[in-house]
Structure formats: C-alpha cells, structure tokens
Amino acid sequence: MTRSWVNSAERIGVDLHLELSGPGGRRAALIQALRDAVRGGRLAPGTRLPPYRSLAADLGVARNTVADAYAELVAEGWLTARQGSGTRVAERTEPVPRTARVPRKAPLSARGPRHDLRQGTPDVSSFPRADWLAAYRRGTQQAPNEVFGPGDPAGRIELRKALAEYLARARGVRTRPERIVICSGFAHALRLLFGAGAVGAAGGGVLRGPLAVEGYGLPYHRHLLSAAGVRTVPLPLDEHGALVDRLGRERAVLLTPAHQFPTGGPLHPARRAAVVDWARARAGLVLEDDYDGEFRYDRKPVGALQGLDPERVIHLGSVSKSLSPALRLGWMVLPERYVDPVLAVKGDREAWVSVLDQLSLADFIVSGAYDRHVRRMRQRYRGRRDRLVRALAAQAPHVVVTGVAAGLHAVLRLPPGTEPSSLKAAAWQGIALDGLAEFRHPETDMAPRDGLVVGYAAPSEHAYGAALDALLGILPPG
Structure with a gap:
C-alpha cells in the first residue's frame, strides 16, 4: 500500500510529499523516498527535516522506522544531525542534475543582471506601499455591496470619474467618464481594438485594415498586431518625430506624440495639427500611446494629442511607468462611436481588471497621493538623468545622448558598427539594457542607427551609481 505524507502539524520542519512504495518494507521505502527527494532537488541542502515523532505520525509508521532511516542516510552522507539543530539535508559539492540546470548562453542570462538599465521599468523599490495600502483600505471599506458582484465591463465609475478629472x-484630455474604458494596459487595449487574442461576441477587434506606426517602436506591439493579421506600415522619423505627411491610404496611425519611443522628443506642433487634419479628411483615427506623459523635465509642457480632436484620437494610458507594471491598470479614452463596440469585444466577464484595484487607484488619485508620488518620482528621475548626462560629458564626450527631455530612458548614440560589441560587453559585465536596433521596424527605409537605450529609472536609488559606472565601462572609445 502506498502511503504519502503531505502536511505536518508540527511547527518544526517543512511540508513535504513522500510516496512510500516498492518492495523491502516501510523503512527501505522511506530511505529511498528521501534519497530521491534530495537527489532530485526537492529537498535543498540545509533543509531541516521534521522530527521523528511528527513524520512517523503523518506516515503512520513507527517512530523507530523514521529514526533508523534518518540514521542510515546520515551515515551515507545524505543528511546531517547535530544536537540542537535537528536533522538537515547535507551540504553537497556535487553538481546539480543536468536536467535542473539553467541553460548558459552568457553570464547575464545565467545569473541575472547585476545592473538593470532596461527601458520601460520604473524604480519598483519606490512603490508607495503605505499610501497604496491606505487607498486600498478606504476604497474597500467605502465600497457599496454591488462592488462585489459581476460589475461593469467599462470599469468602476469611481475610477472613470477620477481619471476624467x-x-x-x-494631460489636457477632453472626455467624460462614459467615454473611458478600463483595461489592463496598452497591450490589452490593442487586443480589444484589433482582435489580437480578444474574446467576445464579435470574436475579433474593433478596427480593421493596415496601421501606420513609427519607424522605431516597441517590437512586442508589432508582434501582437501581426498575430491579429494587422499589417503595420512604418513612418520615417526625424528630430521632430514621425513624418506624418507620409501617411497614405491607411485609416489609422499609432503614435507616441508626447515622447517618441524610443528615440525621444515630442511630435512637432505642426505635425500634431497635420495628423489630426489627416484623420478628419480620411475619416481616420489616431491612436495616442501616452506611455510616460507625466514625466517631463523641461518647461515645455506637451499635452495630449487627444485634446485637439476627441472624436479622431483614442488616448491610451496606464500606471505601468508611474506606479508599477504589476498593477495591470490602464485606460482607453474613446470617441463616442467606439465605446459600445469596444465593450462588445471586451465581453460581459473575464477580461476585466480587479475591481478592488480600480477602487484603490480611484482613491489614490482623488486623495492627491498619485500627484504627490508622480512629483516625487519626477524629481528623482530628473536627478538620475542629470547624473547620466554629466557622467557622459565627463568620461565619454564622444557619445551623444538624446531623448532626455522626458521619460524614463535616454538614447546613447554610438559610432557606426559599435552597437553589437557594446551589447556583448554589457552582457558579460552583467548589465541589462537594450540596443536601438531591436526597435527598428523591419520594413522601414530609415538608415540603421547604432545606439543604446538606457533606462535610468529601473535601479534602486542606492544601486544607480554602480550601474552608471558599469555602463561607462562598456562604451566604445572615442
């Protein structure tokens, strides 16, 4: 008869699942089961095992059976036993079984980064835990009973009202709560609009046809759109943003007008007006990705493009940069004619954000905690940007830094042909960051640019100096 032990009532030891089966009696079966657990890595070196009495009671065997099994495994070197320390799995120098090893492509992939300079990630150590917990408590305590029912696919009205204000x-957005639909982030919004894995009565997205995009942008979004059968047509870029006069027969265009991703810089005012005029003339649509609009460091405010024409621009935002990507909270500010179709694709259930998180964010905004947090982080990120710029000017003046007026990253322009070697050097030094080539649309006619996309927000405050020193050490010489 096979016996298993899963959960010990004793406070000493660990939860462990053992199968006692096979010939030779219970003592032999227990010895073999413990050997297998250690050999397979389920019992790590140093793990404290349950006392004889508790394991014997859980397995339904005699206490002496457990004591004898432990003693034999101690003699064989699998376990150690010391007075006052109990019985533990022995520390071993033998290699981890081959099947448990992590594939080793380079030091970075094997160990994880020593220095995280990836774009798009805020300083997660600065998440406002106390203020968020207070908002969560208030939002939950004040919530009406119907909050805990099926809910509204558009999102909680408390959050939509707070976001509209x-x-x-x-950001200069012109809207009403009825035109806001809560989603889990920008990718979720794309799925709802273009049917990339969207579910619902319609079985697909709201928009059709090719989509114009910027010549440099996030490849994940392109892949998501491609999976939905959407062809993306790249627009060239210059120092003033996308060349919107190149728009042709497309019916929609996706832009990052406040801070072009990843090259930096806002869309020129004349081009902002021109793309809205294009949308009006062609009955088209502009999708505005306002991914880090709160973090602007100069004195030239860049409001939302949506304010120019709320019926021709869909404004998309989230808290992934301002608070945390773990919250999975975003929003779509829609022209009136798209609200019902988007909700139909979203469906009556499932594809929703947690209602309690929505209530927490609503309280967080209304209480002023969101503004305080954004202002605090804006100052911190500006200080990190300034340190990066000063360090480059002093130690690598041949490297041009761009895109620093806003956002959480900068682009370091490198001499032609040096990006691959710089990325390789970064990987071997344990620095996680991205190369500019990764973001280039494969069909663009723009000349390739060598550069590094450096996220200065990701490291914690105490780790940023070391990360910056490491970055300077892998840059190509002038």
Missing part, C-alpha cells in the same frame, strides 16, 4: 487637469 485627472487626465483633463494633468
């Missing part, structure tokens, strides 16, 4: 005040 905040976006109008901080």
Whole structure:
C-alpha cells in the first residue's frame, strides 16, 4: 500500500510529499523516498527535516522506522544531525542534475543582471506601499455591496470619474467618464481594438485594415498586431518625430506624440495639427500611446494629442511607468462611436481588471497621493538623468545622448558598427539594457542607427551609481 505524507502539524520542519512504495518494507521505502527527494532537488541542502515523532505520525509508521532511516542516510552522507539543530539535508559539492540546470548562453542570462538599465521599468523599490495600502483600505471599506458582484465591463465609475478629472487637469484630455474604458494596459487595449487574442461576441477587434506606426517602436506591439493579421506600415522619423505627411491610404496611425519611443522628443506642433487634419479628411483615427506623459523635465509642457480632436484620437494610458507594471491598470479614452463596440469585444466577464484595484487607484488619485508620488518620482528621475548626462560629458564626450527631455530612458548614440560589441560587453559585465536596433521596424527605409537605450529609472536609488559606472565601462572609445 502506498502511503504519502503531505502536511505536518508540527511547527518544526517543512511540508513535504513522500510516496512510500516498492518492495523491502516501510523503512527501505522511506530511505529511498528521501534519497530521491534530495537527489532530485526537492529537498535543498540545509533543509531541516521534521522530527521523528511528527513524520512517523503523518506516515503512520513507527517512530523507530523514521529514526533508523534518518540514521542510515546520515551515515551515507545524505543528511546531517547535530544536537540542537535537528536533522538537515547535507551540504553537497556535487553538481546539480543536468536536467535542473539553467541553460548558459552568457553570464547575464545565467545569473541575472547585476545592473538593470532596461527601458520601460520604473524604480519598483519606490512603490508607495503605505499610501497604496491606505487607498486600498478606504476604497474597500467605502465600497457599496454591488462592488462585489459581476460589475461593469467599462470599469468602476469611481475610477472613470477620477481619471476624467485627472487626465483633463494633468494631460489636457477632453472626455467624460462614459467615454473611458478600463483595461489592463496598452497591450490589452490593442487586443480589444484589433482582435489580437480578444474574446467576445464579435470574436475579433474593433478596427480593421493596415496601421501606420513609427519607424522605431516597441517590437512586442508589432508582434501582437501581426498575430491579429494587422499589417503595420512604418513612418520615417526625424528630430521632430514621425513624418506624418507620409501617411497614405491607411485609416489609422499609432503614435507616441508626447515622447517618441524610443528615440525621444515630442511630435512637432505642426505635425500634431497635420495628423489630426489627416484623420478628419480620411475619416481616420489616431491612436495616442501616452506611455510616460507625466514625466517631463523641461518647461515645455506637451499635452495630449487627444485634446485637439476627441472624436479622431483614442488616448491610451496606464500606471505601468508611474506606479508599477504589476498593477495591470490602464485606460482607453474613446470617441463616442467606439465605446459600445469596444465593450462588445471586451465581453460581459473575464477580461476585466480587479475591481478592488480600480477602487484603490480611484482613491489614490482623488486623495492627491498619485500627484504627490508622480512629483516625487519626477524629481528623482530628473536627478538620475542629470547624473547620466554629466557622467557622459565627463568620461565619454564622444557619445551623444538624446531623448532626455522626458521619460524614463535616454538614447546613447554610438559610432557606426559599435552597437553589437557594446551589447556583448554589457552582457558579460552583467548589465541589462537594450540596443536601438531591436526597435527598428523591419520594413522601414530609415538608415540603421547604432545606439543604446538606457533606462535610468529601473535601479534602486542606492544601486544607480554602480550601474552608471558599469555602463561607462562598456562604451566604445572615442
């Protein structure tokens, strides 16, 4: 008869699942089961095993059976036993079984980064835990009973009202709560609009046809659109943003007008007006990715493009840069004619954000905690940007840094042909960062540019100096 032990009532030891089976009696079966658990890595070196009495009671065997099994495994070197320390798995120098090893492509992939300079990630150590917990408590305590029912696929009205006020005040968005649909982030918004894995009565997205995009952008979004059968047509870029006069027969265009990703810089005012005029003339649509609009460091405010024409621009935002990507909270500010179709694709259930998180964010905004957090992080990120610029000017003046007026990253322009070697050197030094070539649209006619996309927000405050020193050490000489 096979016996298994899963959960010990004793406070000493660990939860462990053992199968006692096979010939030779219970003592032999227990010895073999423990050997297998250690050999397979389920019992790590140093793990404290349950006392004889508790394991014997859980397995339904005699206490002496467990004591004898432990003693034999101690004699064989599998376990150690010391007075006051109990019985533990022995520390071993033998290699981990081949099947448990992590493939070793380079030091970075094997160990994880020593220095995280990846773009798009905020300083997660600065998440406002106390203020968020207070907002969560208030939001939950004040919530009406119907909050805990099926809910509204558009999102909680408390959050939509808070966002309508905040976006109008901080980003110049013109909307009403009825035009806001809560989603889990930008990728979720694309799925709802273009049917990339969207579910619902319609079985697909809201928009059709080719989509114009910027010549440099996030490859994940291109892949997501491609999976939905959407062809993306790249627009060239210059120092003033996308060349929107190159728009042709497309019916929609996706832009990052406040801070072009990843090259930096806002869309020129004349081009902002021109793309809205194009949308009006062609009955087209502009998708505005306002991914880090709150973090602007100069004195030239760049409001949302949506404010120029709320019926021709879909404004998309989230808290992934301002608070944390772990919250999975975003929003779509839609022209009136798209609200019902988007909700139909979203469906009556499932593809929703946690209602309690929505209530927490609503309280966080209304209480002023969101503004305080953004202002605090804006100052911190500006300080990190300034340190990066000063360090480059002093130690690598041949490297041109761009895109630093806003956002959480900068682009370091490198001499032609040096990007691959710089990335290889970074990997061997344990530095995680991206090369500019990764973001180039494969069909663009723009000349390739060598560069590094350096996220200065990701490291914690105490780790940033070391990360910056390591970065300077892998840059090509002038």
